[in-house]
Amino acid sequence: MSGGHVLALCGGVGGAKLAAGLAAILPPDQLTIIVNTGDDFEHVGLSISPDIDTVLYTLSGLNDEKRGWGLADETWQALAMLGRLGEPDWFKLGDRDLATHIARTHRLRSGESLSAVTASLARALGIAPAIAPMTDDPVRTEIETADGRVLPFQTYFVAEQCKPVARAIRYAGAQTAKPSPAFLHALQRADLGAVIICPSNPYLSVDPLLALPGVREKLIALRVPRVAVSPIVAGRAIKGPLAKLMAELGVGADVVAIARHYRSLIDCLVIDHADASDAPNIAAEGVRAVPAPAIMRTHADRVALARAALAAASG
Amino acid sequence: MSGGHVLALCGGVGGAKLAAGLAAILPPDQLTIIVNTGDDFEHVGLSISPDIDTVLYTLSGLNDEKRGWGLADETWQALAMLGRLGEPDWFKLGDRDLATHIARTHRLRSGESLSAVTASLARALGIAPAIAPMTDDPVRTEIETADGRVLPFQTYFVAEQCKPVARAIRYAGAQTAKPSPAFLHALQRADLGAVIICPSNPYLSVDPLLALPGVREKLIALRVPRVAVSPIVAGRAIKGPLAKLMAELGVGADVVAIARHYRSLIDCLVIDHADASDAPNIAAEGVRAVPAPAIMRTHADRVALARAALAAASG
Numbered sequence: 111m112s113g114g115h116v117l118a119l120c121g122g123v124g125g126a127k128l129a130a131g132l133a134a135i136l137p138p139d140q141l142t143i144i145v146n147t148g149d150d151f152e153h154v155g156l157s158i159s160p161d162i163d164t165v166l167y168t169l170s171g172l173n174d175e176k177r178g179w180g181l182a183d184e185t186w187q188a189l190a191m192l193g194r195l196g197e198p199d200w201f202k203l204g205d206r207d208l209a210t211h212i213a214r215t216h217r218l219r220s221g222e223s224l225s226a227v228t229a230s231l232a233r234a235l236g237i238a239p240a241i242a243p244m245t246d247d248p249v250r251t252e253i254e255t256a257d258g259r260v261l262p263f264q265t266y267f268v269a270e271q272c273k274p275v276a277r278a279i280r281y282a283g284a285q286t287a288k289p290s291p292a293f294l295h296a297l298q299r300a301d302l303g304a305v306i307i308c309p310s311n312p313y314l315s316v317d318p319l320l321a322l323p324g325v326r327e328k329l330i331a332l333r334v335p336r337v338a339v340s341p342i343v344a345g346r347a348i349k350g351p352l353a354k355l356m357a358e359l360g361v362g363a364d365v366v367a368i369a370r371h372y373r374s375l376i377d378c379l380v381i382d383h384a385d386a387s388d389a390p391n392i393a394a395e396g397v398r399a400v401p402a403p404a405i406m407r408t409h410a411d412r413v414a415l416a417r418a419a420l421a422a423a424s425g
Numbered sequence: 426m427s428g429g430h431v432l433a434l435c436g437g438v439g440g441a442k443l444a445a446g447l448a449a450i451l452p453p454d455q456l457t458i459i460v461n462t463g464d465d466f467e468h469v470g471l472s473i474s475p476d477i478d479t480v481l482y483t484l485s486g487l488n489d490e491k492r493g494w495g496l497a498d499e500t501w502q503a504l505a506m507l508g509r510l511g512e513p514d515w516f517k518l519g520d521r522d523l524a525t526h527i528a529r530t531h532r533l534r535s536g537e538s539l540s541a542v543t544a545s546l547a548r549a550l551g552i553a554p555a556i557a558p559m560t561d562d563p564v565r566t567e568i569e570t571a572d573g574r575v576l577p578f579q580t581y582f583v584a585e586q587c588k589p590v591a592r593a594i595r596y597a598g599a600q601t602a603k604p605s606p607a608f609l610h611a612l613q614r615a616d617l618g619a620v621i622i623c624p625s626n627p628y629l630s631v632d633p634l635l636a637l638p639g640v641r642e643k644l645i646a647l648r649v650p651r652v653a654v655s656p657i658v659a660g661r662a663i664k665g666p667l668a669k670l671m672a673e674l675g676v677g678a679d680v681v682a683i684a685r686h687y688r689s690l691i692d693c694l695v696i697d698h699a700d701a702s703d704a705p706n707i708a709a710e711g712v713r714a715v716p717a718p719a720i721m722r723t724h725a726d727r728v729a730l731a732r733a734a735l736a737a738a739s740g
Contacts, residue, residue: 155531185502191524195549197531205520208527209506216470216512234510 113140114303114334116420117296119244121146121315122161123178123349124341125308126168127406131416132306133169134409138238140303142296143169146310147224147243148251148281148318149263154197156211157218160264161315162228162243163210170235178349181206200269225290242292244319249287251318254278256358263314272351276358279313284321293319297328304423305329307338309404311352312371313359320375329375335423336376339415340365343382343404364388369397378422380404380415400425428455429618429649431735432611434559436461436630437476438493438664439656440623441483442721446731447621448484449724453553455618457611458484461625462539462558463566463596463633464578469512471526472533475579476630477543477558478525485550493664496521515584540605557607559634564602566633569593571673578629587666591673594628599636608634612643619738620644622653624719626667627686628674635690644690650738651691654730655680658697658719679703684712693737695719695730715740 116136120129120143129143146161167173167181174182184204193199203211210231217227223246232241251263256275266274289297296302310316320326329336345364347353353363361367365385369392372379379397381388382404389399402418403411431451435444435458444458461476482488482496489497499519508514518526525546532542538561547556566578571590581589604612611617625631635641644651660679662668668678676682680700684707687694694712696703697719704714717733718726 154527155534156527181506183502185500185520187498187500187520188503188524188527191496191521192528195524195528195546197524197528205500205502205523206506208520208523209503209510209512212469212471212503212523212527213507213510213512219470231510 114301115296115299116141116304116306117302118143118306118308119316119319120144120161120165120308121310122149122164124406125161125310125315126165127412128306128308128339128416128419129165130168130409131406131412131414132420133237133239134413135416135420136239141239142292143239143241144244144290144293144296144319145228145241146315146318147245148249148284148314149267150248151250151262151264153201153203153264154192155215156208157215158201158211159214159224159228159243162241163207165241166210166228166231166235166237169232169237169239169241172235180204201264202268225292240292242290244293245287245290245322247283247287249281249283249318249322251314252280252282254280267314267351272354276355278359279317281318281321284318285323287322289322289325293322293325297325297332302332302334304334304420305332305336306419306423307336307372307376309339309341309348311341311347311350311355312368313352313355326375335378337378337380337400337419337422338368338372338376339380339419340368340382340385340404342368344384348405365399366391366395369395369399373397378425380419380422429616430611430614431456431619431621432617433458433621433623434631434634435459435476435480435623436625437464437479439721440476440625440630441480442727443621443623443654443731443734444480445483445724446721446727446729447735448552448554449728450731450735451554456554457607458554458556459559459605459608459611459634460556461630461633462560463564463599463629464582465563466565466577466579468516468518468579469507470530471523472530473516473526474529474539474543474558477556478522480556481525481543481546481550481552484547484552484554484556487550495519516579517583540607555607557605559608560602560605560637562598562602564596564598564633564637566629567595567597569595582629582666587669591670593674594632596633596636599633600638602637604637604640608637608640612640612647617647617649619649619735620647620651621734621738622651622687622691624654624656624663626656626662626665626670627683628667628670641690650693652693652695652715652734652737653683653687653691654695654734655683655697655700655719657683659699663720680714681706681710684710684714688712693740695734695737
């Protein structure tokens with residue numbers, strides 16, 4: 111890439127970290143972050159967008175680093191009272207976090223799009239780059255389980271803690287959802303310099319974006335470098351149920367499987383040095399492997415990995 | 426009265442205290458508490474019923490005695506975050522209190538009536554007597570000010586701290602609102618033994634109930650003792666803007682004016698011993714004055730005043 115605009119596609123925690131690294135490097139007007147909304151759901155009447163919130167909190171520095179999700183200095187008073195009042199309390203709504211859901215729900219009900227709401231929340235939190243949902247239409251990721259159930263994402267992920275065996279993942283509503291204006295604009299801009307697929311869960315966090323009409327085709331047709339950063343390091347997911355899920359879906363939990371998953375969509379896959387020996391197998395998928403330190407523990411790690419991803423795009 | 430059912434009409438703080446006193450004395454199935462909803466409003470998309478909440482919190486013992494409103498052990502994390510996100514923060518939403526508003530809003534939007542929601546919240550909080558809104562339809566108390574504005578109740582009461590000079594009070598929607606099923610049932614039940622108008626602000630908290638179609642007529646026609654407890658003691662409101670408001674509306678802030686206000690609706694007015702010398706002037710309004718300790722600081726005070734009101738009804 112040569113100073114062009116960067117389109118980052120991401121889900122929650124891992125993706126948000128790389129997005130924060132990109133935001134720390136790039137001029138704000140050179141970065142668009144498009145976020146998965148397949149995890150969105152309605153809960154006690156509130157419109158919750160977990161991945162957007164994670165990106166907002168991470169990029170504003172308000173996130174809780176230790177817990178790994180949600181806001182720092184969080185308290186849980188409302189949740190305890192909700193339980194007392196007979197409302198479900200399996201989804202951990204923090205008091206500070208609730209404000210985001212209340213504001214979002216109020217603005218959506220007032221007729222604002224999720225794109226507009228997300229932009230105004232980002233602005234209020236002092237975030238400079240563009241953050242937008244993948245779509246303003248409802249898309250709901252569902253997990254088909256081995257015992258024949260179809261679980262809404264949050265039921266699978268939070269209530270059942272990813273314990274059910276997955277057989278397939280589907281993205282209800284994706285076929286008719288329209289990519290958000292910011293997503294379409296980024297895909298079409300003449301100064302687009304690179305696409306970065308952040309190290310989010312391919313099945314749960316990135317595929318919903320790719321399932322939107324035209325997105326996969328547009329990414330394939332792009333004449334700019336497209337780089338994915340592997341969410342798998344040394345055969346293990348950096349976070350979450352990815353390795354378990356890949357096994358259940360019949361693909362090996364390794365960087366080669368990640369390369370194969372994205373093969374038509376990416377030119378490069380940034381992998382951890384620990385997986386450098388897999389570079390030939392990744393090359394066999396038509397993807398160039400770029401080793402880098404892929405585990406992000408500190409802000410410096412995020413910045414370094416963002417630099418590596420951008421370097422891979424320009425290499 | 427002789428063990429019959431007691432119908433208590435009340436607004437927020439003072440009324441809730443007497444209602445708690447009544448609840449401590451009477452068998453649960455002998456008490457119906459009908460609560461003002463003229464103060465209800467929508468705020469950041471939440472359906473808030475301040476007087477119902479005060480009654481719920483007071484009768485469940487969860488209220489904050491020191492602050493005088495809201496819940497004990499309250500925190501304000503969501504409110505601070507709402508302000509940061511650009512939402513209004515003039516109405517003090519506590520984190521625990523928010524749970525009530527979230528649960529209520531969710532259930533109302535799911536199609537439950539305010540009566541059903543109130544009953545289920547009361548049950549969840551372990552409150553035995555029936556608590557019901559005055560109506561399931563929207564009624565909104567508005568204050569016409571001397572400077573020609575019409576202020577929604579919470580704008581007048583909280584945002585402008587009752588500072589504007591009031592010229593008139595109106596209850597938008599009251600003419601077409603239907604009294605709640607519990608209210609109508611209590612007014613019509615054969616075993617009704619007494620009506621107690623709690624020491625709430627007559628203009629802001631009790632008149633909205635009386636403005637509902639048929640309520641005033643039914644109260645006038647009742648053949649059971651009807652007792653009001655004065656919210657004015659020694660020329661001062663026990664709490665809130667009542668004395669200021671009465672002056673602005675051109676009525677003296679004293680127990681005689683309270684008797685005059687309710688004269689066609691009540692047989693007795695319980696007044697504080699401090700106002701005992703006004704008994705003849707109250708009698709001149711056709712109302713029997715019953716002196717009692719009318720200031721409720723402790724639970725024992727509430728119980729004693731509830732006993733005095735019930736004694737007045739049976740005397």
